[in-house]
Amino acid sequence: MHTLSDYYFSSILDFLQNQGLNTQSVLSAISFNEYVDKNSLQLAPRISLHSYNALLSFASTALNSPLFGFELGKHIRTADYGVLGYLIESSSHLANAIESLLHYDSLVADIGKAHFEQHADTATVRWLPHALCNTQVIQRNMTAWVSVIRQLLNPQLSPTRVEFTESFTSQQIKQLSTWFNCPVKGNAQYNQISFAKAFLALPFKTDNSAINSALKQVSQQQLSEFKSQQNLSEHITVLLMAKSDLQECTLIKTAAAVNLTPRTLQRRLKENHLTFAQLLENERKRRAEILINNTSLIELATLLGFKDQSSFNRAFYRWYGCSPRKYREKT
Known part of the structure; x- marks a missing residue:
């Protein structure tokens, strides 16, 4: 991001x-x-x-x-x-x-x-x-x-x-x-x-060499923290992409996979203006676009980790402004 x-x-x-x-x-x-x-x-x-x-x-x-x-x-x-x-x-x-x-x-x-x-x-x-x-x-x-x-x-x-x-x-x-x-x-x-x-x-x-030296230390620390936050979101994205389906992709299980507590994971993502829910939704949307033309809508909802068809339909409408069926008719 x-x-x-x-x-x-x-x-x-x-x-x-x-x-x-x-x-x-x-x-x-x-x-x-x-x-x-x-x-x-x-x-x-x-x-x-x-x-x-x-x-x-x-x-x-x-x-x-x-x-x-x-x-x-x-x-x-x-x-x-x-x-x-x-x-x-x-x-x-x-x-x-x-x-x-x-x-x-x-x-x-x-x-x-x-x-x-x-x-x-x-x-x-x-x-x-x-x-x-x-x-x-x-x-x-x-x-x-x-x-x-x-x-x-x-x-x-x-x-x-x-x-x-x-x-x-x-x-x-x-x-x-x-x-x-x-x-x-x-x-x-x-x-x-x-x-x-x-x-x-x-x-x-x-x-001012003394101030410049001190500010370089501060800048390096901030840069290390920033890269760490970026690497974390990239790591989670790769983990989600590697899943055969997105069932059971919860904050708790993902935090355990990256050796963090759920609270720490949320805090570190928040520092980079991200949430686990956003990363999961990004992966759902990416897969939906790839699979929608060769997968039944019921199966697609399951693969994307939705509990029921209506939840999938609401999310899809939020992403594309139309129902999955209408989207498939257009493409």
Whole structure:
């Protein structure tokens, strides 16, 4: 499951509030329900890519701004990156900051991979977003990197070239080029920022080696915990996929299979904004789509672990908006 931190998500809500959009109205408009506690409306520690896409798309439409992600990225603050922001801020120079970004980026958003290349006189940071990331997500990510570095080094600092895989109008390209202060290309092979290699040695005004060292330890601990949570959900998914049928696939039995108590399993999944019920439903839905055309509906309900046909029918309608029989007639 691809996610981002609650503080990175919340920074968008803060920005929108400054634009006159009420936070609760915005969240209701995108049917947001990712809360730790719905009574207090506290956001979960990690927010899904689905909700992130939905929020940026809604904001782009509501503000009539096709370049909303770009505008949002321009106003990024290092604090919006959480611990990683402070780690970058305390770096000695740009090369050190990029190293931290590449290693700990998933703490902020596990929605893509960053790569770094050096050539004779040029260095390039390339971002490979998850396939589901929309154009607003890509705009924000690319713009925010340049904005943060300008804040920490020099407001006049400019890349030599910026490339987007997305399409833009000539007017939008002009707007992007003016802010980046360099040529901007759309419909490119990669989303990437190229800049003079000499920039890598530029010192940060906020250089603090002691704080940087301490923050690296904190970041490494958080990264280990995050990977552990991801590995757990992947492990459970593999266990469910290996079952010949999903009868008796309970929380208690699954927790025992991964050597955890049911309470600990639920807690660790919750930290990654998941539940055992969600993982089981994902596997049921995956199997239903594969088996529905060559399995009787009664047998399919049993294979998917439902106690009766009506429970299966209700779940199927929730997944696809129609009954299993209607779905089979369409395919």
